[in-house]
Amino acid sequence: MIHIAKPLIGHKEISAVNEVLKSGIIAQGPKVGQFEHEFAEYIGTDYAVAVNSGTSALYTSLLAHNIGKGDEVITTPFSFIATANMILAVGAVPVFADIVDDSFNISPDSILENITPKTRAIIPVHLYGHPARMDEIMKIADDRDISVIEDACQAHGAVYHGRKAGAISTGTFSFYPTKNMTTSEGGMVTTNDKTVADKIKMIRNHGSNEQYIHEIFGDNLRMTDIAAAIGIEQLKKLDGFNKARQENARVLNKLLQGIDGIITPSTSENNIHVFHQYTIRVTRQFPITRDELRVHLTEKGIGTGVYYPVPIPKQPFYQTLGYTSTIPVAQRAASEVLSLPVHPGLTEDDVLTIAAAIQNAH
Numbered sequence: 001m002i003h004i005a006k007p008l009i010g011h012k013e014i015s016a017v018n019e020v021l022k023s024g025i026i027a028q029g030p031k032v033g034q035f036e037h038e039f040a041e042y043i044g045t046d047y048a049v050a051v052n053s054g055t056s057a058l059y060t061s062l063l064a065h066n067i068g069k070g071d072e073v074i075t076t077p078f079s080f081i082a083t084a085n086m087i088l089a090v091g092a093v094p095v096f097a098d099i100v101d102d103s104f105n106i107s108p109d110s111i112l113e114n115i116t117p118k119t120r121a122i123i124p125v126h127l128y129g130h131p132a133r134m135d136e137i138m139k140i141a142d143d144r145d146i147s148v149i150e151d152a153c154q155a156h157g158a159v160y161h162g163r164k165a166g167a168i169s170t171g172t173f174s175f176y177p178t179k180n181m182t183t184s185e186g187g188m189v190t191t192n193d194k195t196v197a198d199k200i201k202m203i204r205n206h207g208s209n210e211q212y213i214h215e216i217f218g219d220n221l222r223m224t225d226i227a228a229a230i231g232i233e234q235l236k237k238l239d240g241f242n243k244a245r246q247e248n249a250r251v252l253n254k255l256l257q258g259i260d261g262i263i264t265p266s267t268s269e270n271n272i273h274v275f276h277q278y279t280i281r282v283t284r285q286f287p288i289t290r291d292e293l294r295v296h297l298t299e300k301g302i303g304t305g306v307y308y309p310v311p312i313p314k315q316p317f318y319q320t321l322g323y324t325s326t327i328p329v330a331q332r333a334a335s336e337v338l339s340l341p342v343h344p345g346l347t348e349d350d351v352l353t354i355a356a357a358i359q360n361a362h
């Protein structure tokens with residue numbers, strides 16, 4: 001079986017965890033501080049604050065930017081549900097702009113169409129590891145004094161016009177096992193704004209800086225030293241992991257380009273795509289449907305994923321909230337996308353097997 005994702009945990013991670021367990025400091029401690037320091041340096045921001053998930057990174061970022069009741073936050077309908085759910089969690093209203101065809105990322109034109117006097121933040125997602133059009137998004141935001149929070153939960157190490165994803169505004173990362181690097185569960189916020197960093201440090205710790213003195217609202221969203229120890233080792237391997245993903249993507253591109261009805265992922269010149277997912281479109285020109293191709297690949301022992309089959313405002317829960325968002329590009333993408341294995345655990349043979357199975361599908 002060729003799996004769609006596979007965390008690569010080596011003996012370095014295992015002995016680092018062992019050391020933490022033996023040290024007796026197993027909740028948030030010095031390893032978290034070290035991981036934050038090294039992650040900030042890697043992304044190129046002044047601060048990084050660790051939390052217990054990517055979801056918590058989004059949640060604490062929204063709170064730290066003072067987003068709440070009565071505010072609207074524009075985001076993409078074509079993402080993991082966490083992006084929108086955390087807007088609801090702080091009491092604000094998610095507003096869904098449509099996406100662009102090529103990269104599947106949020107459309108700056110559609111953001112403009114959805115701006116109202118209540119818009120207080122924009123959350124672009126660097127979907128599949130490819131950066132969103134940040135220059136246009138930052139310009140829209142700066143002109144209006146709107147906050148931007150990058151959802152870089154799929155984009156560890158991706159580069160937009162010379163800067164790492166998550167370094168352009170407040171950045172949020174996930175270290176879930178399927179991501180480009182893992183800590184088991186875990187998350188991080190990156191920022192150059194000391195006020196934001198300090199506030200998130202308090203929010204993750206029940207609004208407290210000083211034991212049992214609580215200055216602001218908070219929760220327990222802390223990362224453990226066990227997770228941070230894994231993260232420190234994984235961060236050292238991240239560039240190597242990403243290189244392997246890029247090489248797998250390059251071979252897949254070469255073998256799949258030119259197949260009628262298959263559209264391979266696009267990368268724009270000034271960006272570095274880190275291929276959290278390698279996502280093709282299966283269009284009507286292909287001899288079988290996307291879902292039939294999925295079944296065919298499963299029968300050949302190849303795991304695939306559809307990220308995401310239902311755009312967020314079309315999800316049953318969002319339907320109960322009354323969403324009627326017009327998002328034709330996202331809806332077509334939801335019916336056409338298929339993610340193929342691209343992770344660094346693949347062998348050369350695996351990549352050839354995947355391509356051959358698609359070439360021979362009919």
Ligand SMILES: *Cc1c(COP(=O)(O)O)cnc(C)c1O
Nearest residue numbers: 053054055080082153154174176
């Ligand atoms: C994984 C992911 C999240 C959430 O991260 P968790 O660590 O699972 O909470 C948020 N947004 C996107 C785009 C993701 O891929």
